[in-house]
Amino acid sequence: MSGTVQLTVTALDGIPDVEPGADLAALLIAAIERQQLAPRRHDVLVVTQKIVSKAEGRYLDLARLEPSARARQLAEITGKDARLVEAVLSQADEVLRAKRNVLIVATRAGLVIANAGIDQSNLAAQDHGRRVLLLPQDADASAERLRQRLEAHFQCDMGLLISDSAGRAWRCGTVGIAIGAAGVPSLWDRRGEQDLAGRPL
Amino acid sequence: MSGTVQLTVTALDGIPDVEPGADLAALLIAAIERQQLAPRRHDVLVVTQKIVSKAEGRYLDLARLEPSARARQLAEITGKDARLVEAVLSQADEVLRAKRNVLIVATRAGLVIANAGIDQSNLAAQDHGRRVLLLPQDADASAERLRQRLEAHFQCDMGLLISDSAGRAWRCGTVGIAIGAAGVPSLWDRRGEQDLAGRPL
Known part of the structure; x- marks a missing residue:
């Protein structure tokens, strides 16, 4: 399967109950290492809003x-x-x-x-x-702070998303959305590129 | 990493230009086998609306x-x-x-x-x-037809989603959404279950 493009999503286990003032970056790093995961360049860590808000005492x-x-x-x-x-x-x-x-x-x-x-x-x-x-006061800033700690620890460029669950207009149920991002473009501007038939996007 | 919960998403290569009347299930099966992927029980195949509509001559x-x-x-x-x-x-x-x-x-x-x-x-x-x-006339029915063909071929229970890109109210850009599903619950009803603190969802 060499050459195959794959994305693997791994659930992080063992995050404890997060208290206000907790060092969330340290908790995440410990969980990643306990699970023997070795982040590589451009891996993205997705952190729920709930534990970010709890750590920030919101x-x-x-x-x-x-x-x-x-x-x-x-x-x-x-x-x-x-x-x-x-x-x-x-x-x-x-x-x-x-x-x-x-x-x-x-x-x-x-x-x-x-x-x-x-x-x-x-x-x-x-x-x-x-x-x-x-919610965090500034979720992008929270993401950036966590990203810097993770990058410094694992010595590689990483991305960090803060997720929340939200309903969508006209659809039932809730889905995960990103409310904060760092090290990852949150919008990919493809205007000016072309589709398969050469039409401008 | 035994016990770790993971989800792997694999891009399927080599889908040709799809013409009206094409046997899309056969094209998908051929692409899966060329890539030496072996679908396992409950694997989900995501097919873009575009090639479903093309095959259906819409x-x-x-x-x-x-x-x-x-x-x-x-x-x-x-x-x-x-x-x-x-x-x-x-x-x-x-x-x-x-x-x-x-x-x-x-x-x-x-x-x-x-x-x-x-x-x-x-x-x-x-x-x-x-x-x-x-769009397909009935995307759920299209998904069900494809699912049956794939299940019969690979001899395992599979899920099938038909995806489209759509904007979201109040947000920029487009994201993938499912417009048809078969073999996969499209909505997970967790009402009556409890959160970590015992509150009913």
Whole structure:
């Protein structure tokens, strides 16, 4: 199979529960080495938003939030907790859709996503659901910091993506999307190239 | 690395130009065998919409189309060829957005996609751009037919996806999406399961 173009995706095992202030790069490096993986030039590490946000301590205590009039109005429309809506608005530039069970906003970072990407899934339950987790403040910067640590350790050029799960307009379910990237072009501009028949792309 | 969960994606080489009426399953099987790949149970073959549509002869000759008043009106708004718009409308249940350079419809098959997925990229140029290529009439059925042929040949349960490239609302560029599937669940319903902290999904 020499000459065959292949891409292999390997799941990284044994990432512990990540606490605020944790050295996430060190946790990732340890997991990679425990699994005896040897990153090679241009390998890309995909890290979920959840553990990046946890390491960065992006928690918000809902009990400390005072919902604005706007938040209470959107809570009425969506049926969501007004304090959660307040948290969403704190991250949002613009509300794009609000209806029963749906609140889609454009975040300050430019992402269009339900609830500004804020959720409680896989958070420890001992605070009785008072805390929510925000997206990283600047996911590209978070990716870049992790990338630099990994490159320095493994002594090779690497890429790093921060992934989140998101719904897609007009389709059911959620899929993984990249919300931050470093060392990897996030958009490949092929305008000016030609298709098989010579038509310009 | 035993116990490691991995997914390997292998590019299939040497698919020839596909003509209407071609036995696409036979072409795929030949390419797989030339590359000495041995499909195993639950391997998934991803086939581009383009060659499925070509094999199914889903060409439309724009010169034979008479644009309706609605098509001419939308051509005016979008700046697109009125005959192309007529072709799009022939595949559409509903026009969702029409503005300069943009025509997004819901197709009869339920897909929300620009120009009903109709395009000319990678079509032979000898007809001077008169022909366009439609999506398969029923991509799930096309996938199922191909899957059955591959399973019978390789004597193992396989999955088959038909992929297309599509833009995403609010994001730049295009990504691959599945427009047809067989032998693979296209949506994984995890409602009722629990997250790490025991919260119901």
